[in-house]
Amino acid sequence: MTVGFAEVLAAAEVTADNALQFMGEYFWALLPALAAIALALITKEVYISLFLGIFVGAMFLAHGNPINALVRLFEIMAGAIGPSTEAVDGEVVVTGAGNAGILIFILELGILVAMMNRAGGAKAFGNWVHKHIKSRKGALLATTGLGCALFMDDYFNRLTNGSIMQPVNDNYRISRAKTAFLVGSISVSVCILVPISSWASAIASNIGEGMNATSSEAFGYYVQTIFCNFYPILMLLFLVVTSLLGIDLFGLYKHEHHAITTGDLTGGLEVTRAEEELAFSPKGRVFDLVLPIAVLIASCCTFLLLKTGDGEAMFDTNTSLAMGGCLAIIFCLPLYLPRKLMSLKEYTGCFTAGFKSIADVIIILAFAWTLTGVCEAMNLDKFVTAFAYWIGDLKSLLPAIFFLAAMGVAFSTGTSWGTFGIMVPIVVPMGQLIGESTMILTIAAVLSGSVFGDQVSPISDATILSAAAAKSNHLGYVKAQLPNALMIAGITFVTFLVAGLTELIWVGWIVALVLFAGLIVTAYFLQKKKGRLTDKLYKETLAAEEAGTAPAGSEAIEALNAGIENGENEIKDEKTGDDEKSA
Numbered sequence: 001m002t003v004g005f006a007e008v009l010a011a012a013e014v015t016a017d018n019a020l021q022f023m024g025e026y027f028w029a030l031l032p033a034l035a036a037i038a039l040a041l042i043t044k045e046v047y048i049s050l051f052l053g054i055f056v057g058a059m060f061l062a063h064g065n066p067i068n069a070l071v072r073l074f075e076i077m078a079g080a081i082g083p084s085t086e087a088v089d090g091e092v093v094v095t096g097a098g099n100a101g102i103l104i105f106i107l108e109l110g111i112l113v114a115m116m117n118r119a120g121g122a123k124a125f126g127n128w129v130h131k132h133i134k135s136r137k138g139a140l141l142a143t144t145g146l147g148c149a150l151f152m153d154d155y156f157n158r159l160t161n162g163s164i165m166q167p168v169n170d171n172y173r174i175s176r177a178k179t180a181f182l183v184g185s186i187s188v189s190v191c192i193l194v195p196i197s198s199w200a201s202a203i204a205s206n207i208g209e210g211m212n213a214t215s216s217e218a219f220g221y222y223v224q225t226i227f228c229n230f231y232p233i234l235m236l237l238f239l240v241v242t243s244l245l246g247i248d249l250f251g252l253y254k255h256e257h258h259a260i261t262t263g264d265l266t267g268g269l270e271v272t273r274a275e276e277e278l279a280f281s282p283k284g285r286v287f288d289l290v291l292p293i294a295v296l297i298a299s300c301c302t303f304l305l306l307k308t309g310d311g312e313a314m315f316d317t318n319t320s321l322a323m324g325g326c327l328a329i330i331f332c333l334p335l336y337l338p339r340k341l342m343s344l345k346e347y348t349g350c351f352t353a354g355f356k357s358i359a360d361v362i363i364i365l366a367f368a369w370t371l372t373g374v375c376e377a378m379n380l381d382k383f384v385t386a387f388a389y390w391i392g393d394l395k396s397l398l399p400a401i402f403f404l405a406a407m408g409v410a411f412s413t414g415t416s417w418g419t420f421g422i423m424v425p426i427v428v429p430m431g432q433l434i435g436e437s438t439m440i441l442t443i444a445a446v447l448s449g450s451v452f453g454d455q456v457s458p459i460s461d462a463t464i465l466s467a468a469a470a471k472s473n474h475l476g477y478v479k480a481q482l483p484n485a486l487m488i489a490g491i492t493f494v495t496f497l498v499a500g501l502t503e504l505i506w507v508g509w510i511v512a513l514v515l516f517a518g519l520i521v522t523a524y525f526l527q528k529k530k531g532r533l534t535d536k537l538y539k540e541t542l543a544a545e546e547a548g549t550a551p552a553g554s555e556a557i558e559a560l561n562a563g564i565e566n567g568e569n570e571i572k573d574e575k576t577g578d579d580e581k582s583a
Contacts, residue, residue, distance in 0.1 A: 021386075023383060023386040025382075026378075026379050026380075026382045026383035026386065027383060028060060028378065029375055029378035029379050029380040029383045030375070030380065030383055030426075031056055031057065031060070032053045032054060032056050032057030032371055032374050032375055032378070033053065033371065033375060033380075033422055033425075033426060035052065035053040035056045036049050036050050036052070036054075036371060036422055037049075037053075037409055037422060039052055039053065040409065040412065040418065047363055047364070047367065049418075050364070050367035050368065050371060050418065050421075050422075051367060053371055053422075054073055054367065054370050054371050054374050055069060055070075055073060057371070057374035057375060057377075057378055058070070058072050058073040058076075058374060060378060061374070061377055061378065072377075073370065073374070076373040076374055076377065077366060077369070077370040077373070079373065080099060080366070080369035080370050080372070080373045081099055081100060081103065081366055081369065082098060082099070082100055083098040083099075083100050083101070098318060099205050099318075099365075099369055100318075101316075101318025101319050101321065101322045102201045102202065102204075102205045102318055102321075102365070103362060103365065104322040105198075105201050105321040105322045105325050106198045106201055106202070106358050106361055106362070106365075107354060107355060107358055107362075108322065108325030108326060108328070108329060108354075109152050109153055109197075109198050109325060109354075109358070110153065110198075110353075110354030110355065110356075110357040110358040111329055111350050111351050111353075111354030111355075112152070112292060112296065112325065112328055112329055112354070113153050113155075113354065113357065114350035114353040114354045114357065115329070115332045115336065115342075115347065115350045116288065116289050116292055116293075116332075117156065117160065118281060118341075118342050118346060119281050119284050119288045119332070119335075119336045119341040119342060120281035120282060120283060120284020120285075120288060120341060121284050121285070121286065121287075121288030121289030121290070121292075122150070122160045122284075122289050123164065123281075123284055124284040124285050124286050124288060124289070125146065125149070125164075125286050125289050126146065126160075126164030126165065126168075128286050129142045129145075129146060129164075129165075129168070130168050133168060135172070136172035136173070136174065136535055136538050137243060137244065137246070137535055139165070139168055139169050139172045139174060140169075140174065140178075140182065140243035141240070141243050141244070142165065142168070143161065143165040143168075143169065143179065143182045143183065143186075144182060144186060144236075144239050144240060144243065146160075146161050146164065146165060147161045147182065147183060147186030147187060147190060148186060148190050148236070149289075150187075150190075151190045151191055151193075151194040151196075151197055152191075152194075152196070152197055152198065152293065152296075153191065153197065153198050153357075154187040154188055154191045154199070154462065155357060155461070155465065156357075157183075157186070157187040157190070157191065158183050158184065158187045158462065158465045158466050158469050159465060159469050161183050161186070161187070161469070162179065162180070162183040162465075162466060162468075162469025162470040163469050165179065165183070166179055166469070166470050166471055170265055172538070173259045173260045173263060173265065173538060174256070174259065174265075175255035175258065175259035175265050175266075175267065175472075176255075176259075176265050176266050176267075176271070176470050176471055176472035176473070176477070177252065177255040177267065177472050177476055177477040177480045177481075178248065178252055178255060178256055178259075179470040179472065180463075180466045180469075180470035180472040180477040180481075181252060181466075181477060181480065181481045181484070182239060183466045183469060183470055184455060184463055184465075184466030184467075184477075184481070185235055185239060185481070185485075186236065186239065187462060187466070188232070188416065188451050188454050188455050188462050189231075189232035189233075189235045189236050189451060189455075190232070190236065192229065192232055192416075192447055192451055193226055193229060193232055193233065195219075195222070195223060195226075196296060196297050196300055196321075196324075198358070198361065199417075200219075200222060201318075201321060202361070202365055202417060202420075203222050203225075203420060203424070203447065204218045204221075204317065205218065205318075205365070205369070206369075206372070206420060206421055206424040206425060207221050207222055207424060207428055207443065216316050216317045218317070219317040221440060221443070224440045225440055225443050225444040225447060227505060228440065228441050228444040228499065228505045228508065229444045229447050229448055230444070230448055230491075230492045230495045230496065230508070230509075230512055231448035231449070231451055231452055231488060231489060231492040232447075232448065232451050234488050234491060234492060234512060234516060235451075235455075235485070235488050237516065238484070238488055238516070241520055242520075245520070245524055245533070245535075246527075246533040246534045246535030246537075247520070247523050247524055247527055247533065247534075248527075248532075248534045249483065249484055249487075249523060249527075250480070250483040250484065251479055251480030251481070251482075251483065252480045252481065252484060253527075253532060253534070254267075254480070255267050255476075255480055256537075257532075257534070257537065260534065260537050260538050260541050261537075261541055266471075266472065266473060267473070267476060269473035269476045270473055271471045271472065271473060281341045281342065283339065283340070283341055284341060288335065288336070288341065291331070291335060292328050292331060292332055293328075295327060295328045295331045296324055296325065296327075296328035297324075299323065299324035299325075299327040299328060300320055300321050300323075300324030300325075301324075302324075303315050303319070303320035303321075303323050303324055304317065304320045332347070333347065361417065364415065364417045364418050364421060365417070365421065367421075368417075368418065368421025368422065368425075369421075371421070371422065371425075372425040375425065375426075380426075380429065395434040395435075395438055396438070396500040396503065397497070397500060397501075398427075398430075398434065398438060398442045398445075398500065399438070399441045399442045399444070399445040399496040399497070399499065399500040400445070400493055400496045400497040400500060402423065402442050402445045402446050402449070403445035403446070403448055403449045403492065403493055404449065404493065405423065405446075405449065406419050406420070406423055406445065406446045406447075406448070406449025406450050406452075406453065407449040407452050407453050407489065408449075408453070409422070409423070409449075409450075409453065410449060410450045410451075410452065410453020410454050410457065410460075411452070411453035411456060411457045412453070412457070414453075414454070414457040414458075414459035414460035414461070415454065415460065415461075416447075416450035416451055416453065416454035416460075417450075419446070419449070419450040419453065419454075420446050420447055420450045423446045423450075424443055424446055424447075427439065427442045427443055427446060428443070430442075435503070437503050437505075438500065438503060441496065441500060441503075441505065442500075445496050448492055448496075452485060452488075452489050452492075455481075455485055456478065456481060456482050456485045458474070458475060458478045463477070463478050487519060491512060491516055491519065492512070494511060494512075494515060495508045495509075495511050495512040495515075496508065498511045499511075
């Protein structure tokens with residue numbers, strides 16, 4: 001399964017009897033990753049934590065010499081960022097794009113997103129959706145659908161979906177907290193499940209680093225994790241089902257009830273506003289969003305499927321993705337410029353905007369790859385080999401354990417990318433001993449836990465940008481969504497536990513769906529019995545207002561504004577009195 005791993009096993013001569021001894025001898029190889037995790041939990045800063053974790057390992061490799069440690073650190077970093085190479089007849093030959101191809105593809109996605117945004121394609125799609133929405137339920141489903149369509153990048157997903165759907169949802173008295181919950185949950189859930197996305201590229205690269213595999217092999221393992229990445233799939237299902245049935249629980253119900261009955265969509269809380277406003281061209285059309293995405297998908301898939309005469313892949317995965325992204329960007333030139341959706345200067349300006357949008361991603365990936373390289377140089381593979389022997393039959397518990405660990409790290413640090421960048425390379429080397437199915441399931445557990453933590457952490461960009469794009473209060477929305485996310489996380493934990501024990505993903509899915517159905521049925525009938533189904537409450541409130549038997553939402557808002565105005569007048573009067581006394 002892994003390149004060179006069998007040789008490591010043979011050289012190490014690890015057995016179940018001496019596994020504990022080997023773990024003690026090579027435990028220090030785990031210190032860089034442990035240091036990065038511990039510092040991230042303490043400082044809540046992922047960049048400095050990753051760098052210091054790398055430096056700790058480099059100091060071990062340099063025998064305590066800080067200058068040599070920095071030299072070794074940047075040598076490993078340069079090698080990690082560069083293309084794939086191998087020695088042929090004494091010469092180093094480039095065999096693929098390697099991690100450099102990942103960075104190029106993610107940069108291309110940032111550029112493409114900036115172009116589609118500037119051309120007005122997303123705005124036009126939002127306007128089209130607005131015209132076809134006829135109900136509150138339709139607005140909720142449209143928010144979910146638009147978020148799923150913008151799968152390429154989570155930043156673009158949140159900012160675009162929130163800014164487009166927030167005015168639409170306001171018309172149906174959907175609270176800003178509920179809109180932010182939909183926007184934030186969808187953005188992190190859908191991007192990790194779609195192979196043609198920045199997330200997929202990063203995850204595949206982390207898998208490849210951990211097992212020393214080619215990009216095509218690593219990408220294949222990532223695709224397998226999609227089918228057992230339980231948390232994001234269950235969360236998307238939860239959003240659709242609850243929107244259809246009008247179910248809102250805990251804090252979300254309070255926000256929805258207040259918005260429906262009073263018309264106050266923010267719950268009286270201060271709104272978090274975005275620092276960056278999206279600029280849309282008014283001439284954009286729906287196909288200005290759809291066609292570039294279609295060209296991207298078609299190009300990438302074509303390059304991935306091309307074969308040589310020997311039946312081998314013509315291009316490696318990273319090269320194929322980079323080439324597909326390049327064609328999509330070139331396609332936008334004749335699509336946008338002749339119709340004057342943007343000028344040539346604005347077109348080239350999207351390159352700068354795209355780089356700015358993914359600068360933090362490049363830092364995280366570079367540090368995560370370097371951390372993996374440092375751990376490899378410290379013989380981490382020997383430690384995880386001994387660990388895999390030592391746990392023996394307990395390996396079936398690894399998916400559930402790593403799910404909980406990833407939840408905690410991602411919640412504390414506010415980043416999913418940093419979390420799976422640290423934890424995936426620890427899981428992958430154990431694959432040959434714990435079994436391929438358990439390894440894939442454990443990787444999926446890390447990804448699921450990372451998504452949960454990123455979705456609910458108050459310090460993550462997912463929550464901050466979602467609140468800003470939906471014009472909701474940041475902490476109010478975070479508190480409202482947490483119990484809902486924890487319910488799905490609880491189902492996910494049991495699912496990983498069962499799937500790990502049985503080593504059968506389909507058994508895990510049966511358990512997941514049974515528990516999910518039980519949750520939905522129980523919640524529906526309890527909410528219905530208490531008269532808390534929000535879709536029904538909305539219709540009843542509108543009917544009562546039209547009949548004149550209940551104060552209209554607009555009247556409630558007017559009364560609220562009048563109270564604020566009276567309060568301001570009282571403050572002014574008090575200030576005037578104080579000024580007169582001073583005189």
